[in-house]
Amino acid sequence: MIKNEKVTDLTYLIEMTGGKKHLILEIIYTFLEQIADEIKSMNDAISTANYATIKSYAHTMKSTVSVMGISIIIPVLKEMENLGAKAENIEKIKELKMEIDLICKQAILEIETIKLNYV
Amino acid sequence: MKIDNHIKIFIVDDNNVFALTLKSDIENTFSIFPIEVKLFESGEICMSELKKENPQIVILDYQLNSRKPDAVDGIKVLDWIKEINDEIFVIMLTGNDHIDIAIKSFQHGASDYIVKTDTQFKKIIFSLSNCFKIIKAKNDSIKYLRELDDYKKHHSFE
Numbered sequence: 001m002i003k004n005e006k007v008t009d010l011t012y013l014i015e016m017t018g019g020k021k022h023l024i025l026e027i028i029y030t031f032l033e034q035i036a037d038e039i040k041s042m043n044d045a046i047s048t049a050n051y052a053t054i055k056s057y058a059h060t061m062k063s064t065v066s067v068m069g070i071s072i073i074i075p076v077l078k079e080m081e082n083l084g085a086k087a088e089n090i091e092k093i094k095e096l097k098m099e100i101d102l103i104c105k106q107a108i109l110e111i112e113t114i115k116l117n118y119v
Numbered sequence: 120m121k122i123d124n125h126i127k128i129f130i131v132d133d134n135n136v137f138a139l140t141l142k143s144d145i146e147n148t149f150s151i152f153p154i155e156v157k158l159f160e161s162g163e164i165c166m167s168e169l170k171k172e173n174p175q176i177v178i179l180d181y182q183l184n185s186r187k188p189d190a191v192d193g194i195k196v197l198d199w200i201k202e203i204n205d206e207i208f209v210i211m212l213t214g215n216d217h218i219d220i221a222i223k224s225f226q227h228g229a230s231d232y233i234v235k236t237d238t239q240f241k242k243i244i245f246s247l248s249n250c251f252k253i254i255k256a257k258n259d260s261i262k263y264l265r266e267l268d269d270y271k272k273h274h275s276f277e
Binding site: 062 | 135139184214
């Protein structure tokens with residue numbers, strides 16, 4: 001699905017912060033910490049088929065990733081949120097989670113590289 | 120009556136990335152205004168500070184229990200805020216565009232209701248601009264009434 005295309009776009013973040021480097025860096029650090037926590041919590045919820053928590057984290061992650069311009073992941077999260085709300089199809093949820101992991105892994109690598117410009 | 124031109128805004132949202140970005144956007148957009156923005160991860164923490172700090176505006180997420188399932192939701196926090204000070208402007212945020220939540224928010228005293236979408240930050244900034252206009256109008260009204268009282272004290276109309 002993802003090849004050499006970038007999955008992040010920080011244009012929005014730069015606009016929101018007025019380009020202030022310390023603010024961009026603070027948000028990047030918060031993002032890296034939070035996204036790891038959200039992925040872990042989502043894994044835990046999927047392993048126990050806790051649909052309410054799956055829905056909740058899919059919902060929260062949409063706000064988190066939108067700040068970093070990771071728009072490619074939004075439809076995947078929406079589908080997961082809908083399945084979580086209906087409390088059905090854990091196998092499909094697992095598939096979606098693999099897709100989310102792949103995109104997030106690439107996004108984190110990109111953001112770690114971008115971060116170096118602001119340190 | 121005290122006129123306070125300094126505007127305090129509370130943001131209550133358990134998504135730190137979202138809250139921090141919103142804070143930056145507000146401070147950046149209204150950089151010429153005397154604004155102070157504070158962040159809170161839960162309604163419970165916000166309420167412990169609210170009485171002390173007395174903000175004019177609270178930006179409140181409806182879904183405050185995504186990380187901590189036992190945390191109170193936005194409507195309950197909205198009720199607490201209104202019990203303490205009915206004049207605080209509360210801008211309710213929600214990730215889901217449900218008319219029921221919108222109606223409930225307004226019935227409980229929210230000043231505005233914004234759905235978290237691609238244009239969320241622009242809508243919040245617009246809503247804040249409206250709150251600032253109302254706060255300014257109220258402050259001006261207090262000021263003019265005070266000036267009128269002073270004038271009456273020093274001038275006889277008989």
